[in-house]
Amino acid sequence: xxxxxxxxxxxxxxxxxxxIVTSRNLVHAITCLSVAQSxxxxxxxSVGFERGxxxxxxxxxxxxxxxxxxxxxxxxxxxIVVGATVSALLLALAVQAHKHHGTLDPERFRxxxx
Amino acid sequence: xTPTLRRRVFLAAAVVAAALLLWGLTGLPPFGVxxxxxxxxxxxxxxxxxxxxxxxxxxxxxYRGVDTLGEEFIxxxxxxxxxxxxxxxxxxREEPPDEDAADRRAPGTxxxxxxxxxxxxxPVVLFGVYVVTHGHLTPGGGFQGGVVLATGALLVYLSxxxxxxxxxxxxxxxxSAESVGAAxxxxxxxxxxxxxxxFLANVLPLGQPGALLSAGTIPLINLAVGxxxxxxxxxxxxxxxxxxxxxxxxGEVT
Numbered sequence: 001x002x003x004x005x006x007x008x009x010x011x012x013x014x015x016x017x018x019x020i021v022t023s024r025n026l027v028h029a030i031t032c033l034s035v036a037q038s039x040x041x042x043x044x045x046s047v048g049f050e051r052g053x054x055x056x057x058x059x060x061x062x063x064x065x066x067x068x069x070x071x072x073x074x075x076x077x078x079x080i081v082v083g084a085t086v087s088a089l090l091l092a093l094a095v096q097a098h099k100h101h102g103t104l105d106p107e108r109f110r111x112x113x114x
Numbered sequence: 115x116t117p118t119l120r121r122r123v124f125l126a127a128a129v130v131a132a133a134l135l136l137w138g139l140t141g142l143p144p145f146g147v148x149x150x151x152x153x154x155x156x157x158x159x160x161x162x163x164x165x166x167x168x169x170x171x172x173x174x175x176x177y178r179g180v181d182t183l184g185e186e187f188i189x190x191x192x193x194x195x196x197x198x199x200x201x202x203x204x205x206x207r208e209e210p211p212d213e214d215a216a217d218r219r220a221p222g223t224x225x226x227x228x229x230x231x232x233x234x235x236x237p238v239v240l241f242g243v244y245v246v247t248h249g250h251l252t253p254g255g256g257f258q259g260g261v262v263l264a265t266g267a268l269l270v271y272l273s274x275x276x277x278x279x280x281x282x283x284x285x286x287x288x289x290s291a292e293s294v295g296a297a298x299x300x301x302x303x304x305x306x307x308x309x310x311x312x313f314l315a316n317v318l319p320l321g322q323p324g325a326l327l328s329a330g331t332i333p334l335i336n337l338a339v340g341x342x343x344x345x346x347x348x349x350x351x352x353x354x355x356x357x358x359x360x361x362x363x364x365g366e367v368t
Contacts (some may be wrong), residue, residue, distance in 0.1 A: 069153025
């Protein structure tokens with residue numbers, strides 16, 4: 001248990017990269033990149049987690065209640081926003097690549113340039 | 115490189131990467147044991163210092179406010195990037211929106227989707243406004259609420275037609291929402307300079323923790339970000355929809 005969330009993060013990163021490397025479809029590759037990136041959410045939130053800690057929001061609980069690290073929460077928020085923008089840009093590129101090559105399979109891009 | 119060779123090269127590299135990751139991760143403090151001082155310090159002092167009960171919001175929009183300004187402009191730049199990438203190319207022409215275009219093989223919308231979608235538009239928009247305006251009190255804020263607001267527009271498209279979406283969110287409105295939101299963040303930052311403090315200093319009256327009007331500049335920044343994110347995401351949505359509904363490729367029957 002003391003390592004499990006870290007192992008989940010490492011697994012997501014590697015399995016996402018495997019998907020990108022072997023992908024035969026750009027939309028699939030972009031989704032794999034999102035999977036790989038989601039490993040950083042798990043890792044960030046895991047290092048800030050404190051056993052028994054609540055969310056760092058002191059509306060219903062008094063200040064001083066044990067709570068998790070708010071800094072990694074804010075960093076994860078940034079991470080998610082950047083991930084969404086990267087996906088949007090890559091999907092737009094995939095649309096144009098499909099118009100140019102008539103396929104989303106990167107393996108078939110090269111042969112059609114000749 | 116053949117796919118098989120590429121897979122083998124990757125698997126060999128992945129074994130090394132996995133070993134490195136394991137080595138590094140086992141050196142971290144055990145899961146559930148928090149050692150860093152910053153989170154504990156902030157949880158102790160942030161509510162008293164900024165009067166915002168959501169400490170993540172204090173970190174995002176106040177202590178780390180300049181970083182979040184950069185983050186907002188990453189989003190701004192990405193939306194412009196998508197709009198430029200998806201503009202009509204020289205050999206393409208733009209036609210009035212056509213839901214039944216030849217290259218569009220989407221099945222027709224069922225009445226159930228139309229009714230449910232329409233019924234959900236109001237609650238979703240209300241919820242989005244709530245999430246944006248209460249970001250300094252409860253979980254949420256401009257980024258999350260802005261995305262919720264944008265899904266309201268998606269529901270309009272799902273339950274109506276593209277022209278309905280255009281009618282309720284004309285492009286000039288989206289462009290101005292996005293720009294006013296982006297500029298609003300900078301203007302709130304300049305308030306601090308105008309008051310003789312630093313850029314993005316929280317110079318407005320802080321009020322009492324838990325009140326809707328509290329936490330100084332944080333709710334204002336949340337509003338600006340909410341506007342920008344909602345405008346930006348609806349723009350992204352329309353740009354991608356236009357690819358099949360408005361932009362016609364050369365030689366394509368319409």
